[in-house]
Amino acid sequence: MSKKIDVTELILRDAHQSLMATRMAMEDMVPACENIDKAGYWSVECWGGATFDSCIRFLNEDPWERLRQFRKLLPNSRLQMLLRGQNLLGYRHYEDTVVDHFVEKAASNGMDVFRVFDALNDIRNVRRSVQAVKRAGKHAQGTICYTVSPLHTVPAFVEFAEQLVEMGCDSLCIKDMAALLKPQPAYELVKAIKAACGKEMRVHVHVHATTGVTLVSLMKAIEAGADCVDTAISSLSLGPGHNPTESLAEMLQGTGYHTELDKERLRKIKEHFAGVRPRYKEFLSDITGVETDIFDSQIPGGMISNMESQLKQQGAGDKLKAVLEEVPNVRKVAGYPPLVTPSSQIVGTQAVFNVMMGDYKVLTGEFADLMLGYYGTTIGPRDQKIVELAANQTKKDRITCRPADTLKPEWEGLRSMALALKGCDGSDEDVLTYAMFPQVAPKFFSTRHEGSKNLGKDPSKAPAPAPAPASGDAGKGPVQTTVAYEIKLNGKTTKVTVSPA
């Protein structure tokens, strides 16, 4: 008998996060929702830190309203979110009552499945949010951040899986944000987890496509007993994104495994996003092929495109390769953290600093905190010289307790700060928005009434390539008609035509 393999569709969250810098506007997703709802997915991932951030930072869109809309548009679907454990959707640890409030509000606004992870796989950092999810009667998925290092062995991952199950997680997820999970390790890891945690314990597998091998890894994970895999509809797949949903479905034909996805609906979803994609051309990742160098640098898909655009903004686009090569060094110094938000940003930014200014000449505040234990514990020892450097620079102590234990109750304080902001509606949701992104929320609250912005552009309205200059016409007399010039722009000479305004 053929085993049904469940599928989580990523198009509404991780696919556009990885491929178009999380810029997709809600109105570009709405028309596909009916088909997504009825295609037969196990769950639809649609919310997370970057989508929340992008909503208020770029799209002038209320992320809570987006969630409520999804709830209405996807009545038959499990809505799924990615939650950064004690970090929630932000970049720091929150005190426990904020965690409780956040999970409660996400649940009451419609979230069903909470994929909870900690960037360091520190069990202490996921406990509070898992407990809150259970209390809300929702599905708590405990997440193992997959990475490769001398210390990340199958037994080490299995031990963490067992801790997650013991904590009450309803399912487990192997999260391979950097496409490092090769077929044989995928097989062995799923097999070992199933053996240790019982075959009834659901195992989900999330992989990116960046290195080109991970559809094979999904096949092997399925053969080892995985219950659900994550994919994205083909028109917004591959590169730093994910394996195509349709390919996964076709791949299984005759294997003893099958999905129950509706092929016609998948086609319609594909066609919809194929139409949307060109409108976000300016945000699309330059990477469309595979990049096996990532097996060395270990940087997750979503991070590469962010790093690319950060370096370009600093006029250092040519340094990308050097930075990618520095990342493994920084990682070793930090005790081999997996690279996922926020550790990917912290390690990545320190790698940028090391390349631009010399090794550890400047420590970012976040990197210093990581070295001092303020994000939790890492699997390996941290480099003592850099820990001392961090302590000296920040005048902070090294800690070994659960980081959130150092925090004082903060809900009431956050609440009064949020309520003082112009445009804040006084809801707990608004307080949470402020708590997650205190730098961005004030402006968002004040402009929210203007409505959401769509950053997609009609590609047919993009400026056309300049025609070749009409030779010999320039300089003959007063400029009354279109004339050709040579223009020096950022040091490059370009021939252009100029017409009277």
Add this chain to the structure above:
Amino acid sequence: MSKKIDVTELILRDAHQSLMATRMAMEDMVPACENIDKAGYWSVECWGGATFDSCIRFLNEDPWERLRQFRKLLPNSRLQMLLRGQNLLGYRHYEDTVVDHFVEKAASNGMDVFRVFDALNDIRNVRRSVQAVKRAGKHAQGTICYTVSPLHTVPAFVEFAEQLVEMGCDSLCIKDMAALLKPQPAYELVKAIKAACGKEMRVHVHVHATTGVTLVSLMKAIEAGADCVDTAISSLSLGPGHNPTESLAEMLQGTGYHTELDKERLRKIKEHFAGVRPRYKEFLSDITGVETDIFDSQIPGGMISNMESQLKQQGAGDKLKAVLEEVPNVRKVAGYPPLVTPSSQIVGTQAVFNVMMGDYKVLTGEFADLMLGYYGTTIGPRDQKIVELAANQTKKDRITCRPADTLKPEWEGLRSMALALKGCDGSDEDVLTYAMFPQVAPKFFSTRHEGSKNLGKDPSKAPAPAPAPASGDAGKGPVQTTVAYEIKLNGKTTKVTVSPA
């Protein structure tokens, strides 16, 4: 013990044929040859019908000279070519002595491995060339064109494989030009062939990447006992092309299989072609992602990009989808031929005619010949009504014999026609060039002395987007010196200097 998996590198033939319309100039390949030669490939595919055609049609390059150059540049490598059986590198059947001459000359100019196929899997159409390869002391690889139809069962393919082995082939190839080979059928087919032909009989697997599933199929083929798989270096892979060589190598880690490819050399080959690729932008396939609709249309990767550009030239780019949908119908009428050169072109062009002018209102000469048996026999019966239509239109009889048996000796005739052409050097190679492409060879012979053309273009010399006119400043008077302006470009204000051209 881990089994070594051999790899055939496709970058010098099928990769640029499938992704950039076969336009790559020899000089863009030369710098990578040393690394290719030393990377540890089983063979390097570098020659075939489209490369030969493109050389004389577009690149003013002698394909025989290209072969001799490869022989010098790749002294340690098996050079491999794709040979269309009795069609050689052309689009019609040749009389047997032409086949003998061609194979002999290809061998004496440096070819080692001849992958011989017939588009219809008609064993009678490959016999003469396989015999010629054996006589030349070279490696004859018998090829099974893979396709999907109600009649293309594993036993049917195995029967054909046995005929190829019986004929004396040194190895077998499963050739999946349309990326239709799914993992489980790949496993079953390789297993069955090995069982029937003996496990010492080498099985090579050639797949395209178009549908996104075929790296998994390679994994399964390897598990079933395949000896060698075809891949292309990552910077010119995927889409209608092939799976990335580096991903194949990484995928196998820990599986009990391994390649012995040199990772550092692969990186250098990748970087070289990553640099070449943008120069051929105008020829690059629009398709970069996966297309699972091909499981229905069954059109091979190389063919889609050709069809796209043909339809665009006729101003009917919007008809691509309708044509793709018509192809399976035409295929059924023709008795389910696999779709590969020339059957893909014949079926594809008839599908275009059916869509543009109505079903079978006009039959192409080639399609009529296919229906009447002039390309050989198909696995299924052909539609009798259309066979009659073909007979009436062409005033030709239906034949059932080996098509080449209807041909009269033609070598001397071809030779005297070739020698009469301006610029023909009188060599057998030139006669064969003329024989393959009688329409194109005359012009090539006459321009050969001008040397080869490189159609790649420096992307930095592409025209820049036109800036918006400088508001208010233009039209004030003659521009005689360099002046600074603020120019609004895509909504951003930029300071530039303007000089008379």
